[in-house]
Amino acid sequence: MKNILSIARYTLVENIRNKIFYVLVFFGIIIIAASLLLVALGGEQQIRVLLDFGLAAIEFFALVTVCFAAVNLALEEMQSKTIYLVLTRPVSRAHYLIGRYAGLLAAVYSGMFLMALLHAGLLVFNGFEFNLRYPLALLLSAEKITIIGSVALFFSLFSSSAISSISFTVFFWVLGHFSEEIRYLGNKVTYLVPKIVAKIAYYTIPNLQYFNLRDFWDVPGITGGWIPAAIIYGMLYSVACMTLSLWLFSNKEF
Amino acid sequence: MLAIETSNLTKVYRKKHLTRTALTRGVEGLNLSVDKGEIFGLLGLNGSGKTTTIKLTLGLLRPTSGSVTVFGERAGSTQALRKIGYLPEVPYFYRYLTAKEILSLYARLSGLDNVAERVEHIIDMVGLSQKRDKQLAEFSKGMLQRIGIAQSLLHDPELLIYDEPVSGLDPLAMQEMRTLLLKLKSRGKTIFLSSHLISEVEKICDRVGILVKGNMVRTLEQSQWTSAEGSLESIFISEVADSAETDRMKL
Numbered sequence: 436m437k438n439i440l441s442i443a444r445y446t447l448v449e450n451i452r453n454k455i456f457y458v459l460v461f462f463g464i465i466i467i468a469a470s471l472l473l474v475a476l477g478g479e480q481q482i483r484v485l486l487d488f489g490l491a492a493i494e495f496f497a498l499v500t501v502c503f504a505a506v507n508l509a510l511e512e513m514q515s516k517t518i519y520l521v522l523t524r525p526v527s528r529a530h531y532l533i534g535r536y537a538g539l540l541a542a543v544y545s546g547m548f549l550m551a552l553l554h555a556g557l558l559v560f561n562g563f564e565f566n567l568r569y570p571l572a573l574l575l576s577a578e579k580i581t582i583i584g585s586v587a588l589f590f591s592l593f594s595s596s597a598i599s600s601i602s603f604t605v606f607f608w609v610l611g612h613f614s615e616e617i618r619y620l621g622n623k624v625t626y627l628v629p630k631i632v633a634k635i636a637y638y639t640i641p642n643l644q645y646f647n648l649r650d651f652w653d654v655p656g657i658t659g660g661w662i663p664a665a666i667i668y669g670m671l672y673s674v675a676c677m678t679l680s681l682w683l684f685s686n687k688e689f
Numbered sequence: 690m691l692a693i694e695t696s697n698l699t700k701v702y703r704k705k706h707l708t709r710t711a712l713t714r715g716v717e718g719l720n721l722s723v724d725k726g727e728i729f730g731l732l733g734l735n736g737s738g739k740t741t742t743i744k745l746t747l748g749l750l751r752p753t754s755g756s757v758t759v760f761g762e763r764a765g766s767t768q769a770l771r772k773i774g775y776l777p778e779v780p781y782f783y784r785y786l787t788a789k790e791i792l793s794l795y796a797r798l799s800g801l802d803n804v805a806e807r808v809e810h811i812i813d814m815v816g817l818s819q820k821r822d823k824q825l826a827e828f829s830k831g832m833l834q835r836i837g838i839a840q841s842l843l844h845d846p847e848l849l850i851y852d853e854p855v856s857g858l859d860p861l862a863m864q865e866m867r868t869l870l871l872k873l874k875s876r877g878k879t880i881f882l883s884s885h886l887i888s889e890v891e892k893i894c895d896r897v898g899i900l901v902k903g904n905m906v907r908t909l910e911q912s913q914w915t916s917a918e919g920s921l922e923s924i925f926i927s928e929v930a931d932s933a934e935t936d937r938m939k940l
């Protein structure tokens with residue numbers, strides 16, 4: 436546990452001292468600020484536009500950060516060989532990978548938190564009545580980011596190439612928003628091969644539609660059992676992904 | 690108990706290309722034993738398998754066949770790693786951390802309790818007190834080497850594994866390294882080092898193993914190269930020449 440924390444800590448420092456991290460948070464802030472323009476132009480729905488737009492921007496920038504950073508999480512250390520002096524200490528490979536991943540998530544969550552602070556401030560300033568759904572929407576967004584991070588890490592260990600890992604991750608991200616459609620396809624199609632492909636895709640690709648609270652903002656009572664279920668689903672998915680990553684990583688040579 | 694023991698240790702690198710797999714021999718059938726308290730030198734030309742042997746001993750690489758143990762523990766196990774201080778061929782450090790931060794990180798990962806105290810002590814020992822809060826990105830090569838030495842000694846390990854510790858150093862730094870290694874030996878530490886510099890190995894090693902193209906062709910005691918048999922250089926050259934008849938320059 437102590438090892439995991441030490442590794443998470445330097446990973447957090449590494450990300451925070453990385454300029455790219457600032458660039459992304461900076462862009463996020465610019466975009467959110469720019470959405471004020473929309474408010475100035477818009478009519479009655481202005482708050483709603485600011486709300487949706489901001490949440491989408493926060494998620495998008497967190498996604499870009501987590502995708503690049505997770506893909507490079509182990510790859511970069513393997514290429515620069517800085518990993519030698521960590522793995523030749525009494526640190527298990529599993530602790531190393533878990534620590535790295537935890538540190539990355541801490542960095543990305545902090546970025547999201549900063550952007551959300553600004554966003555929420557702007558909303559309230561424009562007359563938004565703050566309610567619990569806002570932090571819940573962010574929480575589900577963070578869950579999505581966690582899933583995508585674990586997927587990106589898995590691909591990076593599987594393919595050892597940053598570009599193909601990023602491509603695969605983006606592919607999963609996009610398809611993850613069409614899970615229901617894929618399931619529908621799997622049920623409708625009669626040919627065997629496409630049916631099997633659709634079924635496999637449905638079960639392996641994370642269902643990211645569960646995490647879009649902002650799509651159901653006005654549906655009453657939706658928060659009930661669905662949010663805990665989504666959170667448990669997200670955790671299970673990430674843990675499964677991480678387990679595969681740990682297995683791949685334990686067989687690596689440096 | 691031996692500090693390091695290998696039995697028929699073999700490593701074949703496999704590189705997958707699109708259509709075929711390229712195989713490169715790293716080391717082959719290595720039988721090596723390093724006693725506690727001695728300085729053992731792996732001597733060989735570039736590409737002879739020194740770094741491969743060291744990485745196998747650290748568990749960074751897995752043997753293709755055969756085995757290697759450190760103080761009786763499986764290479765790469767946390768029990769084995771706890772007893773090892775490793776200095777890589779090239780200083781591979783996080784450039785965004787300061788001297789103090791990186792040593793604190795390694796100290797924590799080594800499971801030390803008195804991290805701050807230990808780090809101050811070691812920074813002082815390698816003469817970097819003035820630079821403790823500078824990022825490594827600003828360090829010169831010589832200073833990075835000192836950080837390398839510092840991190841290898843942080844946890845006061847029993848066994849030091851140094852990969853080419855003197856290559857690329859200036860004469861003064863070489864002299865310092867020699868003094869350090871002899872001092873460590875006098876404190877009962879075991880040292881396993883690699884080098885392609887015969888003159889250095891000759892000065893400090895108790896025993897030397899000559900590696901040629903991944904094979905340990907000969908192991909020598911200090912007395913064998915100080916006595917009548919000739920200098921270590923002539924022994925080394927004749928061993929290398931024997932195995933490399935075919936691909937030498939024709940002068």
Ligand SMILES: Nc1ncnc2c1ncn2[C@@H]1O[C@H](COP(=O)(O)OP(=O)(O)O)[C@@H](O)[C@H]1O
Nearest residue numbers: 702713714715734735736737738739740741742
């Ligand atoms: N990662 C690797 N992949 C493929 N071949 C390698 C790799 N590392 C080393 N080799 C090969 O193994 C042999 C021994 O290399 P090495 O152990 O680095 O030698 P030395 O440290 O004595 O210079 C060389 O032929 C080298 O090309």
Ligand SMILES: [Mg+2]
Nearest residue numbers: 739740741778
């Ligand atoms: Mg080498």
